[in-house]
Amino acid sequence: MENILEVKNLHVSFDTYGGEVQAVRGVTFDLKKGETLAIVGESGSGKSVTTRALAKLIPSPPGRIKEGEILFEGKNLAQLSEREMQKIRGKDISTIFQDPMTSLNPTMKIGSQVMEGLLKHHKISKKEARKRTLELLDLVGLPDAEKRIDQYPHQFSGGQRQRVVIAIALACGPKILIADEPTTALDVTIQAQILELMKDIQKKVDSSIIFITHDLGVVANVADRVAVMYAGKIVEIGTADEIFYNPKHPYTWGLLGSMPTLDNEEESLVAIPGSPPDMLNPPTGDAFAARNEYAMEIDFVEQPPMFKVSDTHYAATWLLHEHAPKVEPPLAVQSRMKDNLHANVPGERKKEGDRS
Amino acid sequence: MGKYIAKRAGYMLITLFIIATFSFILMKLLPGSPLTAEQKVTAAQRAIIEAKYGLDQPILIQYFKYIGNLVQGDLGVSFQLKNQPVTKILMAGVPVSAQLGIWALFIGTFFGMLLGLLASIKHNTVFDYGANIISVLGISIPSFIFAGLLQYFVGVKLGWLPIAFWGTPQQMIMPIISLSIFPMAISSRFLRTEMIEVLGSDYMVTAKAKGVSNFALVFKHALRNALIPLITVMGPMAVSLMTGTLVIEQIFSVPGLGEQFTRGVLTNDYSIIMGTTLFFAFFFILVILIIDLLYGIVDPRIRLSGGED
Numbered sequence: 001m002e003n004i005l006e007v008k009n010l011h012v013s014f015d016t017y018g019g020e021v022q023a024v025r026g027v028t029f030d031l032k033k034g035e036t037l038a039i040v041g042e043s044g045s046g047k048s049v050t051t052r053a054l055a056k057l058i059p060s061p062p063g064r065i066k067e068g069e070i071l072f073e074g075k076n077l078a079q080l081s082e083r084e085m086q087k088i089r090g091k092d093i094s095t096i097f098q099d100p101m102t103s104l105n106p107t108m109k110i111g112s113q114v115m116e117g118l119l120k121h122h123k124i125s126k127k128e129a130r131k132r133t134l135e136l137l138d139l140v141g142l143p144d145a146e147k148r149i150d151q152y153p154h155q156f157s158g159g160q161r162q163r164v165v166i167a168i169a170l171a172c173g174p175k176i177l178i179a180d181e182p183t184t185a186l187d188v189t190i191q192a193q194i195l196e197l198m199k200d201i202q203k204k205v206d207s208s209i210i211f212i213t214h215d216l217g218v219v220a221n222v223a224d225r226v227a228v229m230y231a232g233k234i235v236e237i238g239t240a241d242e243i244f245y246n247p248k249h250p251y252t253w254g255l256l257g258s259m260p261t262l263d264n265e266e267e268s269l270v271a272i273p274g275s276p277p278d279m280l281n282p283p284t285g286d287a288f289a290a291r292n293e294y295a296m297e298i299d300f301v302e303q304p305p306m307f308k309v310s311d312t313h314y315a316a317t318w319l320l321h322e323h324a325p326k327v328e329p330p331l332a333v334q335s336r337m338k339d340n341l342h343a344n345v346p347g348e349r350k351k352e353g354d355r356s
Numbered sequence: 357m358g359k360y361i362a363k364r365a366g367y368m369l370i371t372l373f374i375i376a377t378f379s380f381i382l383m384k385l386l387p388g389s390p391l392t393a394e395q396k397v398t399a400a401q402r403a404i405i406e407a408k409y410g411l412d413q414p415i416l417i418q419y420f421k422y423i424g425n426l427v428q429g430d431l432g433v434s435f436q437l438k439n440q441p442v443t444k445i446l447m448a449g450v451p452v453s454a455q456l457g458i459w460a461l462f463i464g465t466f467f468g469m470l471l472g473l474l475a476s477i478k479h480n481t482v483f484d485y486g487a488n489i490i491s492v493l494g495i496s497i498p499s500f501i502f503a504g505l506l507q508y509f510v511g512v513k514l515g516w517l518p519i520a521f522w523g524t525p526q527q528m529i530m531p532i533i534s535l536s537i538f539p540m541a542i543s544s545r546f547l548r549t550e551m552i553e554v555l556g557s558d559y560m561v562t563a564k565a566k567g568v569s570n571f572a573l574v575f576k577h578a579l580r581n582a583l584i585p586l587i588t589v590m591g592p593m594a595v596s597l598m599t600g601t602l603v604i605e606q607i608f609s610v611p612g613l614g615e616q617f618t619r620g621v622l623t624n625d626y627s628i629i630m631g632t633t634l635f636f637a638f639f640f641i642l643v644i645l646i647i648d649l650l651y652g653i654v655d656p657r658i659r660l661s662g663g664e665d
Contacts (some may be wrong), residue, residue, distance in 0.1 A: 057561060057564060057565055082570070086568070086569055087567065088567070089564065089566065089567040090565060090566035090567035090568075091567060094566070095562075095565045097562055097565075099558060102557065102558035102559065103558040103561070103562045104559055104562065105563065105577055105581070106559070106581065106655070106656070106657060107580045107657075108577070108580075113562075116563070116566055116568065117566040117567060120566065120567050120568065152656040152657070154656070154657045165562070168562065168566065169565075171566075
């Protein structure tokens with residue numbers, strides 16, 4: 001399939017009083033037309049910064065794209081001026097933000113906020129824009145759109161606001177839709193609704209979607225491919241099935257092991273010990289080495305390259321080196337690998353498995 | 357909306373009544389009388405004058421007479437200024453003070469907002485620091501120093517502008533400038549602080565992600581959200597500027613309310629003091645009402661519940 005976006009060796013740093021915080025340290029991935037790529041990782045792993053850098057939404061200063069390329073339709077976004085970026089933002093690349101309670105302008109009518117992008121990027125009249133806005137509000141499942149369009153954000157609940165935020169992002173039919181933890185700030189029942197809506201939209205629009213989350217249950221639900229980020233790097237990337245049933249990186253094992261499953265009651269949850277490294281002084285070797293029970297000497301000295309597992313599956317761990325000792329993943333992950341019919345979200349994951 | 361304003365007007369009357377009562381009591385508690393300064397008054401003359409103004413009657417009677425007159429819009433007559441009614445004296449001072457105050461408020465707020473906006477957009481640059489210094493100076497240096505400097509350099513040394521009195525545009529420039537420095541400094545400070553917070557908020561990122569230009573980000577999205585605290589401080593300031601600023605009016609010999617109030621206090625002129633106090637109170641309450649209505653216009657979240665909207 002054709003690539004719509006290629007990110008090559010992206011570095012993003014923040015200049016603080018304490019020094020340079022290297023939030024993203026050489027991220028490389030591509031996004032195919034119409035696919036949903038999930039980026040998972042702990043807080044502070046650089047997943048949000050990576051995607052904000054794609055639309056150049058990093059406040060600068062202190063943030064800056066230190067090096068790397070963001071290739072979109074033959075243009076390197078990293079080199080574009082602010083004015084040129086304004087033509088791309090909202091039209092070709094748009095973002096759904098995390099917290100609907102703060103991401104809408106409190107003194108502006110909902111309709112105007114949805115319409116703004118349309119009026120900016122398409123040469124259409126106010127009347128047409130309003131008509132299109134009503135359709136959008138309808139698409140995101142906001143009832144009574146005719147009345148709601150002239151209301152203010154405080155007249156909406158959290159879930160409804162997130163629907164509005166989604167409508168704003170969809171307004172111009174973006175080629176790339178970045179969903180930055182769109183369900184994290186919502187309570188569980190609303191999370192499920194918004195997730196349903198996202199899946200619904202996935203089918204209706206032909207945008208490619210980058211879905212950021214730290215919730216692996218969500219990943220299983222929506223993603224075609226998964227990139228696992230740790231300490232500003234992608235440590236493993238592959239199709240959703242490869243990541244869930246044949247994970248190679250110890251960090252991915254840790255993430256999967258710490259994910260609660262419904263079918264294995266007696267198993268206790270395994271937490272990943274320790275905490276992520278300080279990005280002011282990232283470690284010389286593999287950033288995960290200090291927390292990794294499978295770490296070898298080389299892990300503390302040199303960063304592992306991306307080893308190829310299959311055409312679609314890569315992982316950055318020395319365990320994949322031909323001289324590395326053979327290690328078995330933790331039991332929780334092994335049982336998942338052995339019997340991929342018993343997945344976290346049974347219905348969905350099984351379907352994925354059947355298809356491939 | 358109409359219902360809300362009617363309700364507020366009712367509260368206003370009650371407040372004014374309470375203020376009138378308190379100012380009456382406080383005046384009576386003050387030592388001395390309007391006649392204290394007049395050494396030449398004999399006991400007999402004093403008795404005649406007191407009888408004329410009703411000052412010999414029991415305090416309760418005086419109070420009811422005062423309130424009774426007040427209801428009819430009569431603030432009494434001045435003891436000092438040849439028996440002129442207080443309302444007439446007020447009416448002479450109010451337009452002058454209001455003119456001076458409104459100009460100072462308008463010019464001060466306009467330039468203050470400009471300064472604050474630029475400082476917030478150019479946050480942490482030389483420009484921001486410069487604006488910061490200007491507003492700190494404007495807040496901490498009293499207005500009479502600016503007034504004195506202006507009078508000396510522009511009025512006396514350069515001879516460009518008249519140094520006193522009120523009426524021609526030339527006479528108005530220096531008092532207005534000296535009076536506008538403080539509101540400029542305050543509005544610049546408040547707008548800058550609030551704008552920096554608003555510009556860093558999540559919904560500004562949302563707007564930016566839509567491809568909104570920097571100009572529209574500031575003026576369409578941020579400014580309105582940053583106005584609330586500014587309105588809160590500027591309201592009471594508008595009152596104090598428009599109801600006569602004692603010092604500036606004295607320095608430039610502006611015949612405004614402030615001048616009359618000072619004279620009333622110095623001569624124990626009961627009816628002038630109570631009249632002006634009541635007028636200040638009325639004006640202040642009115643401005644508070646206007647501010648509350650403005651809040652609703654600027655911020656839909658505090659739109660008044662009594663309205664149809």
